[in-house]
Amino acid sequence: MDEQYDARKIEQKWQEEWERSHLFEVDVQADRPKYYLLEMFPYPSGKIHMGHVRNYTIGDVVARYKRMQGFNVLHPMGWDAFGMPAENAAIANNTHPAEWTYDNIAYMRNQLKQLGFSYDWTREVTTCTPDYYRWEQWLFLKMYEKGMAYRKEAYVNWCEPCQTVLANEQVEAGMCWRCGQPVRQKKLNQWFFRITDFAEDLLVHCDQLPGWPEKVTTMQKNWIGRSQGAEIRFAVEESDTVIPVFTTRHDTVFGATFMCLAPEHPLVPQLAAGTEQAAAVADFIERISLQERTSKAVETYEKEGVFTGKYCINPMTGRHMPIYTANFALMEYGTGAVMSVPAHDQRDFDFAKKYDLPIIPVVNPEGETLVAAQMAEAYAGDGLMVNSGAFDGQPNRQAMEKIADLLEAKGLGRRAISYRLRDWGISRQRYWGAPIPMIYCDTCGTVPVPEADLPIVLPEDAHLLAGGRSPLPALDNFARTTCPKCGRTDARRETDTMDTFVESSWYFERYCSPKFNEGMFDREAVAYWMPVDQYIGGVEHAILHLLYSRYFTRVLHDIGLIDYKEPFTRLLTQGMVCKETMSCPQHGYLFPEQARDERGTLYCALCDQPVTLGRVEKMSKSKRNVVDPNVLLERYGADTTRLFCLFAAPPERDLEWSDQGVEGSARFLNRVWRLAGAWLDVVRGAAPYDGPVESLPDTLRQTYRKAHQTIEKVTRDIEDRFHFNTAISAVMELVNQMHAVGPDDGDADQRKSVMRHALETVILLLSPIVPHFAQELWHALGHTQSTLAVPWPVYRKDALVQEEATIVVQVNGKLRGRFTTAVDTDDDTVKQLALADERVQKFVGDKAPKKIVVVKNKLVNIVV
């Protein structure tokens, strides 16, 4: 063992050794308990960033810990390799997306290896390879066959700069999640997955995921957005047409005075046809279709609409209700039609005021009577029914049930449930994605690619077009094909590719048998490894990726490939890595290395002006508050970097980067290194202490006890809640205690064996966190095996027991004194000792205590 701790040297040495000995490679072992630990795989954007380092460090600690606990641990890594940045980079650098992607993967794989993560690299999965996406295409065909995938013309979110459609989940506050530009509506033929079929099941199971953060399941529940209500059928006057509406307030149906249809509702032009409103309606539809649907823009729109020229009949009151088309009615929700009850819905109220439509209150608040003419806003609360025929005087919640019964009895409607969740549109007008395996033939229509023809390989000889438009439609040798059904030679392939969230919805199954070429995965391997026991990743995927993965798992379940429904048993969403921002009046945001420190004041390295410190924010290239992992690896090595990421904050919380904190982590490792070096010759050949605790002299007994307490604490911190920060603190305390042991404590044999035990404990407890460091010291102690092969330390219960307890004494709840006594001293004796304390006497005086509370081995509270 070197005198100096040389991180780079030992890290390289052990990484080579681990690779040579295939240490991290695992296989199905039916007789051993498995543990599947998964971290969200990265998009190969170029370089690993600190967010990845944190995520993967947390995962690696758990993987190594579980291995030492005796589990057969699957810990894979791969690449979410399709996606737009590859295209953008290819256009900017005049390369091909594939080249850019594979170069990045090679670079990032090397970075991950340098961090010492215990991945089984033989299981690496890269989603842009045909042997991966062919099975995705296969599943698409199965889904098509079962009606789970379908095509329809739909208004989609269209991003002009990106030239593509976006899923609802990819629209953030009305803007494209990637480029931040406004999203517009465009009508296109699109492929969809019928995720709404599983809306109820996905929702119900949110409450059966005890290993997930409640925050995430709540977000998913909100996203699915279940509403319970009724569908009521309104007949159009002088016509056979019936318009169903969805409402959650069927108790207010007697107060419905008009109806609103979404501008895109197919009935709107039909209703208006031949009436004097036809022209006005057509103008309105045209105008609304051009409006931006961004929520920002929507907020500023006034509620407006146009009369269609037709009326419908309120099935309860027989009222003659004008039918409007209005901008606030959404085609995508419910039936695209709203029964408007202005007295009890704010939007309807605003609309009624604007167009002078009748307002009829039908639910009075407790002890109040609403008068339409005096209402300033709608009343949406509960109360007693009024103006509702036989239901008058009843509580509205009760009437709601009876009205539903009545509607059902008379065939005028039924109870219904509506979801906010929409089907998942997966078509993307992009090149760098998995081709959708469909063919369009003028004779046969839409024809699936025969299974035998898979994979439909994405042609790699395509040249990207300016602006990012897909080259596929114009690529004749790809787009032109023969119809598999009739043999026509002028059939055309689908040239849209799949949303990249499709790849990430099943990669965890592929890891179980990554090279399997007879199907998506080897069912036996999946049966052994799945579900994932612990999944770790960023909270930004709380809805998109996690909901889609849960959905895909249900699809695979329904097809009969797997027998579980939930893919991830436990989920940890780690916080962001943040750092303070710095800016200079002239140069804007500065990189950390662009600030020069002069006696505590920072100056811009470019112009010498003082630097302004900004708020602590998520590390991002645009804010320039980033730390490059390469620099840390170079300067401190992987172990210090890993240690700091775990020590600075508990995993679920945001981590504030601190260069001084990193320095402190390095200092701790050096301290342990020197401690080990100082004792190495003494403990060589000794066996770890295992004798009676009481017979040890003071310092050694305390050290031995501390070692066992530390094992207990660290194990609990990792096992129960992944609080590595407190686990590390505990080891630091043990190390501090070991420093107190001098060359004269106890006899030589006791000293040797107690220190051997303590040293081995420190090394093993730290080994999942700083694996190279621990391995080197373990080796120096004379061990030849890997720390991963050593069982996780177990504490001795009898060694935890203290012989003395410190009792604090309170008078009226205030701390007034303390004393030590033998543990488990009986309450009466403790009371006497407490009352005898001089300071306590001062506060008690000659007053007789009203009550004395004793908490064993902890505290006495005297109430006077």
Place this chain on the structure above:
RNA sequence: GCCGGAGUGGUGAAAUAGGUAAACGCAGCGGACUCAAAAUCCGCCGGGCGCAAGCCCUUGUCGGUUCGAUUCCGACCUCCGGCACCA
């Protein structure tokens, strides 16, 4: 607007079946070693008053329950995240 989460020293954070608030770090201060510096080691380190013993205050604010509240309950303030014309 609705739904979540969080507010603790100079600072990152500890401590919840209610029981010594601030463990462990970082920064700072003092000392040892050194020609000096770095590194290292030892000590101090919430605020106020006091020579001191000690006393008072302190976990966003205000109340409540309790012998005792960072922890439980109620109201409010601030910050962060999610959803938002969803009928």
